[in-house]
Amino acid sequence: MGRWEPNAQSRLRQAAMDLYAERGFDQTTVAEIAERAGLTERTFFRHFADKREVLFAGSERLQALLLKSVAESPLLSEAAAGPAALAAVAAAFEVAAADYFPPVEYSRQRQRVIDANPPLQEREVAKMDRISAALAGILRERGVGDLAAALAAEAGTGAFKVAFTRWVADPADGSLLGHVREAIAELRTLLPATA
Amino acid sequence: MGRWEPNAQSRLRQAAMDLYAERGFDQTTVAEIAERAGLTERTFFRHFADKREVLFAGSERLQALLLKSVAESPLLSEAAAGPAALAAVAAAFEVAAADYFPPVEYSRQRQRVIDANPPLQEREVAKMDRISAALAGILRERGVGDLAAALAAEAGTGAFKVAFTRWVADPADGSLLGHVREAIAELRTLLPATA
Secondary structure (H helix, E strand, C coil): CCCCCCCHHHHHHHHHHHHHHHHCCCCCCHHHHHHHHCCCHHHHHHHCCCCCHHHHCHHHHHHHHHHHHHHCCHHHCCCCCHHHHHHHHHHHHHHHHHHCCCCHHHHHHHHHHHHCCHHHHHHHHHHHHHHHHHHHHHHHHCCCCHHHHHHHHHHHHHHHHHHHHHHHHCCCCCCHHHHHHHHHHHHHHHCHHHC | CCCCCCCHHHHHHHHHHHHHHHHCCCCCCHHHHHHHHCCCHHHHHHHCCCCCHHHHCHHHHHHHHHHHHHHCCHHHCCCCCHHHHHHHHHHHHHHHHHHCCCCHHHHHHHHHHHHCCHHHHHHHHHHHHHHHHHHHHHHHHCCCCHHHHHHHHHHHHHHHHHHHHHHHHCCCCCCHHHHHHHHHHHHHHCCHHHC
16 A cells, blocks of 8 residues: 555555445456546556455454464463364454454445345355365364364354354444353353253 | 157256267257267257256255255254354255266266366356355245354255265265265364364
């Protein structure tokens, strides 16, 4: 980002989100996004590959953050059993929830755009599925058994999805971290009584 | 299905799967599928909306079966708490695993086709996500709280996805039901030690 384009990326992101909300995702062009942001198309393409990437550019960084957290998790330092695996995944999502996400109003706006467009919904779901698969892979590298790794990744990612959905729908503006902690705690109550 | 077209649907399905495996999904036409099955295109379209539906036609029936099972589950007859919700979802997937799925060799063939084609992968993932959302909905109708319903649906569906993946990858030809039971049992071990 040049000195003459302060906050270009966030201006482009907000301009895109406003236009997607006003006109619909399919009806918005990159030229319009750039114009709304007071920037050039060339600047847009320095920050995003296409108009869809404005919505999903963060997911690679999210995945990298989660994988790093699990790769370095002290919870997995000894016998890497299933409970430690789920705890490590939960802790990674808590770190991400605390540090990574934009303000709730932006996330809500993004969610409305995605909810209105089935191909974007499929992409969002596929993105979370890839994150789950990547988490299972790093758990296996840390010595967790194949089945436990896959289940811990699925359960933890599923709990995060539920928490995220509740966060963007929550009129009380609770924190994402609060929702993640609540979901993980509730997940823990689902199992023992029927074990 | 007319008397003069015995097993037309399963013949079309197998012909499609063989062609998708030989040529790739994108390179196969409905005309070729019908010809391979010894049937007309018109017959194909009586059974499937398009060539993609050959792969996914079963998912509505699977979803209906799961919803019916949870809607009628005796596990939810009293206080519909989280553990009962997960147990009901697990039982529904066990019923489906026992009764619903085609032989493993067909499922393996289908999986190879899907694994080779990212848009089909996204559709498969989206299909399971819709099943999870529908299960959460029926649990809420049965009186389960919003958060517990969403988490039980996600955890149960996630365990099923893991079991299904292991089933089609399992060289020992174990039963899908066996894999589902193993995954649910393992899921139950993930939580207590870190509760």
